[in-house]
Every structure is written in structure tokens, then in C-alpha cells.
Amino acid sequence: MSPSTVEFFYFLPAVLLLHWLLPRRAGWQNATLLLASGLFYASWDLRLMPILAGAIAVSFCAGAAMGALGGASRDPATAAVRRRWRHVVLVAGITVELGLLGVFKYAGFFVDSLGGLLSVLGLQDTLPVLSIALPLGISYTTLIQVGYLLDVFWERTPACRDPLAYTVFVGFFPQLIAGPIVRSRAMLPQYGVPRHLSPDGLASAAAAFLLGFAMKTYAADWLSRWVVDPVFAAPASFGADALWIALIGYATQLFCDFAGYSLMAIGTGRLFGLELPENFRYPFLSKSLAEFWRRWHISLNTWLFDYLFAPLTTGRSWFRGRAGAGFLVVFLVSGLWHGATWTFVLWGLAHGVALAGHHAYDEWYKRRCRADRRYVAWRKATPYLLASWFVTQAFFVLTLIPFRASTIGGAADFGLGLLGLGGSSPHPEATAFHLWAIAAFLAGYHLLEVGGGPSWKARFLGLPGPVRGLVYGIALVYLLMFTPIGASTPIYGRF
């Protein structure tokens, strides 16, 4: 079950009804969400639930232990012992969490890679083939829990004393499949108090959910079926035109799929009076890679920068002050987080190198600006902005080749095909009407955030309710006509 499938439309109203009919106490509400999250998780694989439960128990206990060991002590010796023990608990907690992720997500990758290395060295590969089921959302829940442990250790957040609230904080069902990756400082206080639903909250919940639903089930699934998958299935046979269409289609599909899912999760959270973090902020407006990663999968990137990049580049290690090396590490980790394959490593490496390069260029340009003020003006000029936008978006789109390909060889074939060195088949016929409709939707979605866009949006929202209702009605009819009933699993659900 996922928020875009039919069973969710039975499940959600039932949970909402129970949630809002029960007494408005945090305990009751959290218990309802725990029950719902358990059912949601069980709908994917009941057998793997103990793994999530165990991981939550470990991180909760580790947090509680660090909390108990915290606080000021007058005796310096006692304080030092406590500090040491807090450190031990932190390392132990993180080791368990990352260990589970390592076993379930990366063991097969490392065994396969080792086997490949042995073969290259002429040794016989007798390593077993590992096929381990991946627990739902383990990549997301692990980061949530590791972030929590670090926050408690750094005393950015108090240790949670309520196991019920903590379990729901980690395993709240809308965020299980593909995030957003929630943070303890923002979410735990929300679970500690009774939630209320206001008309504004309901309106913003419905708007987010419907927008996300349209993006996922119409735009992303249509592009996947008609534009992307047929070409990526056999890229060597297609001509350059078809490959370019499929690649740009994939960039759009990925955005609509993931941003759409995130919006559905955020909308669902709001229906329960909870505010999940924003995950996308109009990434196709970005004019630099750094800006792009502040707008795309925000919850992952802020996590990586807060818990990996910042400690690395401000700590006492070799990385101190070396932002370029920090970018490289962060994006290699990001690549591996997305999937245990060499194609993701290549993707992460490309982005790490590009960000390091961009950072160096930025530093150089700032020096030029200090020396010659004309550089400041050039940077604000339209040609410079357009070129920056184009280079940023082109780089992102091109690096999706290894992101989407299943092997490095496949990615290379696709890349050669883009240069006209592949096959010659044209793109399979897709309905131009939907291509234009999706392009217009995507452009409109982004343009409403720039120039006079926000005022248009405000004007629309200021229209009388029934008039807006008619517009929403037309959108619903359109979705009913063109959205197949069986939506696919979100792409980021695989990560």
C-alpha cells in the first residue's frame, strides 16, 4: 500500500475517523498513529516489522541513556566519565543502526564487488550470492534515528522519554516509503502535544495531497510508461533524439514521482495536524548545483550537511576547512545511500566533483568581484543567469544516466547514443497531448514561484470558494480521465 494506491483511500479515512473521534490527547493520537503505521508497514511485509521495532528500541534506549548521562556535574572526574559513557552509547547506537542498514542494504553489494575483484585477480569466486529482503523504509528510518542520536549527544534536543511518541516519530506511515527524513527537533515536540485540525490545515493538507497525487499518478506514471521505460529498456537500439526525449522525460518523471510522493506525505501529515518538513522547493529554477541541492530532496541533503559535512569540515580531521573534499564525501555517501550499485557511486562521484569544482569557481569569482566590481554586475546579468541555469540543469539531467542505468556499461551505451553513436530507432509514439500537458503543468508549477507568479496564486486563492471548487472539480475530472487506477511504487521507495 502506498498513498497513491486505491487501498490507501479506504485506509486513510478509517484512520482519520478513529484519530479525530478519540479524545484529543497526545497519547490517544499517537496510539492511533502507531496502530495505523503498524498496519501500513504490515501491508508491505509483516515479517520484517521486528527489525524496525528492534532498531527503534535500540535508538530510544540509547537516547534515553545519553539523556540520563547528560547534565552538569560538579565533579570533573564524574563529568569526564559520563562524557565517555555518552560517547560509548552514541557509538554503540549508531553502530547498531548503521549495521542493520549495512546488512540489509549493502551486504549483497559488497559480496558481489568482492567476488568481482577476486575474478579480476584471477581467483575463484566462491562467495555466496546474498539475496536479502530490504525492510520498508530502512534507508529513511536509519537516518532519522542516527540524526536523533547525534542531536541528543550534541544536546541539541532532549532525549525523548515517551516511547510511543518516539516510535511514531520514526515510523509515521506517510514518511515510511520515501521520506521526508524528519528531524527530532521539529517533530518530537509536535508528538508531545495534542493536535488540532483547523480549516487552514485541512485546506493546505488537501492541496498538498491532490497536487502530489496528480504529479505522481498522472505525470510521473504516464512519463514512465510511455516516454522513459521503453527507451531505457533497450537504449542501444534507439537514436539520439529518442534518447534525449527519454532522458529529459526521466528527469521530469523523477521529480514528479518523488516530489509528488513527498507532497502526499506532507498532506497526509497535515490531515493529522502534523507538519512534516518540506522536501522540494522548485528545483528546476536552480542556477547552481549548490542551489539545486538546497531545493531537491531537501530533507536528505540538509541531513547530510548537518551530520556529515559540517562535523567533517569543522572538526579536527584532515577535512577541516576542505569544503571540496567534504562535498566529495557527502555525495559519495549520498550515492551509496540511493543504492548499493556502482552506478550510484558514479553518480555521487560526479556530483561531488562538480560541487567541489563549483565551490572553487565560486571562491575564485568572489575574489574577482572584490577586485573588480564589474564581475558583480555580470553575475546578475540575464545571459550569465541563463547560462548558469542551463549548465546546472544540463548537468543534473546528464548525471541521471548512471542514476537510471542498471550497469556502468549500460550508462556508457546510453551516453554514446546521446552523441548519435547508438541505434537509429525513433522514439515509440507517445501521445503529444499528454507530453504538452505535463510540460505546461511543470512549467506552471515552477513559474508560479517567480516574478508575478505568487500574486496570480494569491488572486486565485482569493476567489470565492465555489469558483475555486469548480476549478478543482475540473482538475479531478481530468485526473479521473487520464490517471490509471493502478499507480506504481514510488521510485524513491526503492532507496
Place this chain on the structure above:
Amino acid sequence: MSEAGKRTWGGLVGVALAAAALVAILDLVVSQVLPPPRFLEVEDGVAQFAAGDPTVLVLGSSHLRTFEHVGSELARRTDSQGRLVAVPVDWGKVSSYRWTWEHRLRPLLDETDASGALRRTSLRHVILVTQWWDFRKLGPGDDPLVNLPARSWTFGDWLADVWANGVTPYNQNYVLHRWSRLFAGSVLVQFRGRTAILDRIKSTFRPEAEAAALGERYRERLRYFRQYVERGGEHLFDPEDVNALDALVREWKGRGLDVTVVLYPRMRGMLTDKALVSPIGLFSSWMAGRCRDRDVRLVDLSWDHPLSDDDFGVDLDHPTDDANRRFATWALDGVLRFLVDGDAPEGDTGGGTP
């Protein structure tokens, strides 16, 4: 939405009502030109069986919708003495028919009243409507949504399957089916994501272009199905389905019922010379032997039937409503006449492979 300032519950209700009203009105308007399909489903058949005391039970896949007309015609000819109930298991194979029989129909047949007497005692004939596909072993490339007793399930069956396997495309079919039945009257829900409504709009405004496009799609589909049928013999005779057939026949015969196997009419234009040898011919001879050994009447209409290619709908698999009516008259005049006469002559009564 918060940009517009503080909202009220009344205002939200206004927005929702306006949206719902527009959807309902457009649904109504579209349904005037393109009515929602009303298909007999497995639960309709089971409900009819439960409500009445049929003399004839017909079990099979979606092809059984043809037998709705056979039932009406039978009732007309016998002054309602012959009561036929068809239980169509969409996308089913023989193993799904067996599940439906064992879990949904047999309990009804064995149901007793307060005095311990059977409630339904009139059943005399059972007709299994089948074809080669019902015995094909499904492979990794097959759609997971085929072979679906899930449509015959109750909520409890679905829950048990979800408990055992999680939500799968297979058991999702139950939910999708219930959703579809919940909005049976809505053309927008029934045709959701399909091109039917758009096709109708286009054919209204650009009839020639749309006719050409539909023609091309028809030819493409025909090419696809010809190849599909030609490959059908590769995975024929799934042991699960063969066992299901044997179990069904054994039980029905054991209950003293007159058993008939009907091989459903195929669109001749879809059958290439290769397909006529296998799977069509191969399956027909296998089934003939099976029926002979078990003393079961076989009516093989795979090739010999009164329907022309134009009588089949755009899916190339199901006859049109009008064709079904003609088929019903033809069948009760000939191959299924024993239902009218009330007697049950043994042996092969018609049809055959080319």
C-alpha cells in the same frame, strides 16, 4: 492555501461541494453518451445462486457473460422451469473456478434449513466454460493480475491473504474490484485512466481521423494476439489447473450432476494456421480425451460456432451484446438444447477442431 488568509469550515464545505457537484454533473453528462459498463461479476452470480434454486450452473471466466443471454432465453423457452445462473470469474483459470466452487458455491448448495433439509435441490446441470488459456502455466512475464480468485473473495479471504503475504498486486485486485463496484454508476470511475472517453470525444469531433486511428489500433491488437495465441502452446496444461478440472468433474459427477464442458468460441481471424495446430487443436484433442475418459459431455465451439469476426468486440475476445443474443438462440436450438428438453444425452454433441 494559507496565503488567502483564515479559512472557515463553511468556506471549505463550499469549495468541496462545488467540486463534487461539477464532477457529478460531468459524470452524468458523459454517461449519457458513453454509459458505464455493467458487467455480470462473480458476486452477482453467487448472489443469484444464493437467492434462487437454479437448475443450471455455469462456471467460467468473463466469457460467461454470453450465458446471461442463454439464461434469459432458457427461462423464456421453459417458462422459467429452467433457471440458469452464470458465475464469471474474471481473468480466471480453472484453479480459480475450483476455488470459487469450493468456497462460494458448494457451501450454498450444501446449505440446509432449520429442519436439516437442503435449501437448494434443483441443480441438475453444470457447465464449465473454458479454453486453452485457462490451462496455461503463468510465467514471470505474465501480468500478476491474472488467474484471480481474488474477485471471488470475501473481505475475510482478502484479509487472510494480506496477513500472509502483505499487499500484493494479486490481492490488490480485490480492493480495486470493490472500489470499482462502489462507484459502479460512475462512468469516470469505470473508465478511469482508459482512453474510452477521450476516444468518444475525438470520434465526435474528428470522426474520420479517429476511425483511422482506431482501425490501426485494432490491426495492432490483432497482430499482438495472433502472436500471443501462437505462443500459447508452450506452457499448456498447468498441473494445478488439470488437477482442478479433475477435482471439479469428480465432485460434480459424484453429486449426480450432468456435467458439460464448453470450449468457448474463438475469433477465427485471430487463429493462424500455427495456432490451429497448437494451442487450439492440441487443447481440443486433449480435452476430448479427458471428457471421454470421465464420461463428460464436450461441446467444442473453439472453431465451429455461428459468430463472425465482426461479432467480437474491440478486445477481440468477447462477443458483442447482439452477438451474444444470437449465440444464445443458436446454442439452445442445437448444442445446448438438452437444457431445454430437460434430458441429458451423453456424448459429444457438436463442434470440433478444424
